Amino acid sequence: MMQPIAGLTQSQLARVRWILTDIDDTLTEHGKLTAAAYQAIWQLHAAGIGVIAVTGRPAGWCDAIARQWPVAAVVGENGALVFSEKKGRLERLYHPNAADPATAQQQLEDLWQAVLREVPRARIAKDQFSRMFDLAIDFAEEQPHLSREEVLRIHAVCEREGAVAKISSIHVNAWFGDYSKLGMSERFLREEFGVDIYVEADGVAYVGDSPNDSPMFAAVPLSVGVANVRDFSEELDPAPRWVTEAGGGAGFAEFAAEVLAAQAEIHS
Structure with a gap:
């Protein structure tokens, strides 16, 4: 407690x-x-x-x-x-377990397409352009907010595709690599x-x-x-x-x- x-x-x-x-x-x-x-x-x-x-x-x-x-x-x-x-x-x-940036970007693009196919309302976070190794999917930073069911589905798709996925207060973050x-x-x-x-x-x-x-x-x-x-x-x-x-x-x-x-x- x-x-x-x-x-x-x-x-x-x-x-x-x-x-x-x-x-x-x-x-x-x-x-x-x-x-x-x-x-x-x-x-x-x-x-x-x-x-x-x-x-x-x-x-x-x-x-x-x-x-x-x-x-x-x-x-x-x-x-x-x-x-x-x-x-x-x-x-x-x-981190030595992070992929090289070019490889990471291709992996993240493939992952994003997989998410979009199953959660059509999903959207990439506006700060994605300055990321190197991580896909950020916005569900509560900007309107409209996504439902809890959609958030959990995004998380499940990311894990199914082999990514590590975490839910913050505003984003689902996903990446490839043991770190x-x-x-x-x-x-x-x-x-x-x-x-x-x-x-x-x-x-x-x-x-x-x-x-x-x-x-x-x-x-x-x-x-x-x-x-x-x-x-x-x-x-x-x-x-x-x-x-x-x-x-x-x-x-x-x-x-x-x-x-x-x-x-x-x-x-x-």
Whole structure:
């Protein structure tokens, strides 16, 4: 059962050195990055707490986020890549199990045609043009929203065609290759910073909002859902251990404020 973050102890919060976070409906509300969430990321950065965005969003978005947000890195396209900026230079790491981009694009086009044959109302997400390894099928980012039955049928077709498929709060994401958000996040933190996301003492938290965050909720000891995660309570397997009072970007800011207050307390 999810517990309010008010139940977190000062020692748990003070130990946090890294916050991994989803973007859509975790940092955003109604599709927009909130001022509160963005300010919280800057405050965490100033306090020496690394923020890593973990998202299904495309490589093109990740390039911009890694350059312009105060984040340590962006894991994108569901684990196919991680972009980070070091000393003014953008570094790109691609998962070795991801197909080369040309092969991936042909596989994704074939998959899209298979989906369209069975779900005529399906539509490709508007950000697909900047993706390298991932097919994003929009069901709730723009109107008209698709029915739950259509969403589940899209997911089933993708899996039948041999793709890995995940349902977020807005898209069905599908790709070919044995990689994941969790695997790439774990690899990046371990190789770059010697941090083990599975060990509580290493001070990692994860913040998310939907069923495709469940692998991260399961792996990271301090797992937090923003309040709108409750909308998926029957589909979460597992649910996060903790939940904020506010939803979306306000919920992320709420958790960040608790972490920053605990950090300030131990240094006062």
